Amino acid sequence: MSPLSSSLALTVFSLLSIQPFVPSHSPSTLVHALPSPLEGFVDSLRSIPTILREPWKRQSDSGNATSPSVNSTGKAVWILQDTYEGKTFFDDWNFYTGPDPTNGLVHFLDQNDALAQGLAYVQDDGKVIMKGDNTTVLPVGTNRSSVRIQSNKTYTGGLFILDLNRAPWGCGVWPAFWTFGAGVTWPQWGEIDILEGVHDNVHNQVTWHTDAGCNLVTSPTGQNNFTGTPVGQTDCDGNINSNAGCGITDWSRVSYGETFDAQGGGMYAMKWDETGIAVWYFYRVSLPQDILDGTPDPTTWVTPSALLSPEGCDPFVYFNNHQIVFDITFCGDWAGNTYATTPGCTGTCPDHLTDPTNFVNASWSINSLKVYRKQDLSGVVSSGASRTILTLRESGLWAVLSAMALWITLP
Structure with missing residues (x-):
């Protein structure tokens, strides 16, 4: 396995190890709040498409996200x-x-x-x-x-x-x-x-x-x-x-x-x-x-x-x-x-x-x-209601990341 593949595999496995959480940092610093196994792979993260780097975020049509708050809209x-x-x-x-x-x-x-x-x-x-x-x-x-x-x-x-x-x-x-x-x-x-x-x-x-x-x-x-x-x-x-x-x-x-x-x-x-x-x-x-x-x-x-x-x-x-x-x-x-x-x-x-x-x-x-x-859907919404933050498991990408991890580790 190449160094890049190893790096990417560890990144994906690390993402899969993350338990659902509500970020306490602004979206621009979320990557620095991730668990320590990812700290050495920031460059690899930056090379991954945005949807995989920030799978817990769903972009709305307007505005920048601010500090998230618990979603109380009762969406389902x-x-x-x-x-x-x-x-x-x-x-x-x-x-x-x-x-x-x-x-x-x-x-x-x-x-x-x-x-x-x-x-x-x-x-x-x-x-x-x-x-x-x-x-x-x-x-x-x-x-x-x-x-x-x-x-x-x-x-x-x-x-x-x-x-x-x-x-x-x-x-x-x-x-x-x-x-x-x-x-x-x-x-x-x-x-x-x-x-x-x-x-x-x-x-x-x-x-x-x-x-x-x-x-x-x-x-x-x-x-x-x-x-x-x-x-x-x-x-x-x-x-x-x-x-x-x-x-x-x-x-x-x-x-x-x-x-x-x-x-x-x-x-x-x-x-x-x-x-x-x-x-x-x-x-x-x-x-x-x-x-x-x-x-x-x-x-x-x-x-x-x-x-x-x-x-x-x-x-x-x-x-x-x-x-x-x-x-x-x-x-x-x-x-x-x-x-x-x-x-x-x-x-x-x-x-x-x-x-x-x-x-x-x-x-x-x-x-x-x-x-x-x-x-019912659960997650968090920015105080400006311009961005919804979902946990990794709720985002629907859990299966995608699991499949990526398996594929990357294959000979």
Whole structure:
């Protein structure tokens, strides 16, 4: 190994030995504050590119750094945790086959039957399809076959982004994309209905169901906290008011139903963190670039359609350990009880159920569902807020330096 390689190797190994620290010197003298093994290699350090000489510093667009102070901005990033899409989509879900808890006139199929009957499949282009039976003529009183899937994994908090081409709709149809607390008696640990509606509705409804003590604050501290309209009561207790919970309808007339499908669907995002539980709907033509880039940043998005503020409901006391659910049911507590008063829905819901042509629009078409976890960032920021100082380990260069050290020491 040449003297230069030896010098550089020792430099890199010395950098790797540095424990995270907050520099107490100005950036111009940081190199002199490094541990003694580096003192003899200042010249070598100067020959290394700046990004390696000062890996703990991220240059901002303006100004010179001054004495650093602890970062108290609460900055965080959302890191991709799980992706559900394409040919492997159904690998990570179970097909629920029990009775519908909402009293729908539905027969949920297991995975083998759903695949065999064409009610669950993945197209050649990767789109995931789930639908209700739209080919079988039924005698009155017979439940129609459909699909309900639940994620194998559970989540407490996160950012859930669903990219949809279409969602089910039609008289007597009641679809939902939602989450609920697993392994406990409902509504303990809560339920979050992200996308839900009935019949030919054109407004999505976001609803929360909880144990007693959680309330929807319709005018939370601050301005314009959500754009939707509260519906019904503000008490989210799922044990009262016919299990209705508390809800907010989206202001947009293309957030659900035929109009949603006609404009190519869009994306739904649900953020669950210490700031509450918020839901956004994004038109297909106006998707945030950060989502498309795989680096979502909800702090830059428009005001959410719905928000359950921590002022009225602690998001980690009333919500915990959630499975994700897609389902399509028919009639039942909501669609059945409102069928007779819905314009355009003729006869009775059980009679309507017999004709398969009434359910040609009862289908999901999913591009992807991505779940992100929140990662808080820690570091220090200059008092002038013009430069961020990060520890070596936090800078993302730890692996780079390790690889350099190994490469340099090779024969």
